[in-house]
Amino acid sequence: MMMRLAVLLVVISGWLSPVAAQPQPGPVVVELFTSQGCSSCPPADALLMELSSREDVLPLALHVDYWDYIGWPDAFASPKFTKRQKAYAHQAGRSMIYTPQMIIGGQTDIAGFKPVETMAAIDAHKTLSKQAELSVSRTGDRLEVSMAPHGKGPGAVRVVLVRYTPHARVSIRAGENAGRVMDYVNIVTQWTALAEWEGTAPAHLEAPYQGDEKGAVLLQAPGPGPVFAAARVR
Template identity: 50%
Template sequence: MNRLFAFVTAMMVGVGATASLAQDTPVVVELYTSQGCSSCPPADEMLAHLGQRDNVIALALHVDYWDYIGWKDKFAHSAFTTRQKGYARSFGSRSIYTPQMVVNGVTDVVGNRPMDVTDQVQAHAAKGLPVPLTLKRFGNQLTISAPAASGLAEADVFLIRYTPSETVSIPRGENAGKKLAYSHIVTEWSDIGDWNGRAPLSSSVSVSGSAPIVVLIQKKGYGPIFAAARLR
């Protein structure tokens, strides 16, 4: 598996000039995962590798529907299950599963298939996002700005915080006896406003603590991500 991840990393480096657009056109990768899912550890490891790249915003959203089989995921939140179900509806699917990765809000890929994930990240890195987004933090104030974007659909502006990494010993459930490393663990997902692109976006919100900050602008109804930025 390590050899495979090394190959995937080499492929990602091969994006070269496209990947160098990191802060202007990031690729957002959401992983829907659970500590109770035996198929998830390879995807969790894959997300950790992706998250090391400057042009990838990696987000692990732990869902709660595995909790009933014997181990309650300490990072799980029902809101993340709701978000995954929203994507399922937008993709025309009747079911949800783990590990699932959603890339830039539009592409669904099985999270423990490294080559498929790599292909999608490379494709979205080459395409980029339609709107540049700038974040600046001054003490406990975060300013968010983006230029006007004609023709943009109604969108939500999300503020996200995450824990960079944590290791968990799991005594029960499908992963019983394992000590697993997790990364980019989403702890907060807040809707902080709406935007339609007709005028420049300029807003300020209060933040606290040292956890990384991500802001996403996403078409309402679990649509494409129009803009994304991160402060670490």
């Protein structure tokens, strides 16, 4: 998918403005690694629900599969999200992964339920210097993404499309949370690399975007590393 779509990435020189459309304000991306089978996760899930009402934050729930063995398979879980969590740990030089765990802006690691620390990290990321402009628009079944460096630019980044389900209610019948009825928000169903961008010149790409499921586009350093920009699909 990434290789086929990457050919649509066109570098445009000589623009008078960084991007063709007015860039959207970039929300701070908050990734929560969670599981329906984890008894410590419900408070973090509730915090993510609280964050979902904010325009300046893009909260995303990535359900991992390593709790499934205790008797309740999480229908939202994917081994791809477990692999992503492990990749963050590797980048940080750690051998352990935890649930719940939040990653703020692809950089700040918060293990466990720590709402004060989480809010402080979000506020801190809002003050970081902008390194990229990002504009996203949808026309029918087509998605258009424009990006440009801000200042020196972010360097090489991956252009990522995230699709997510805004809300689901689950009656959990086994495992550590047996008997609980849980509400989950922004449940990630797809994490797709659309293209690679060198981050030094304005560029534009188009990609298919079908269905009513919510989505967002991220510019993130490989690794995974810092998230330099994010925009919801409107």
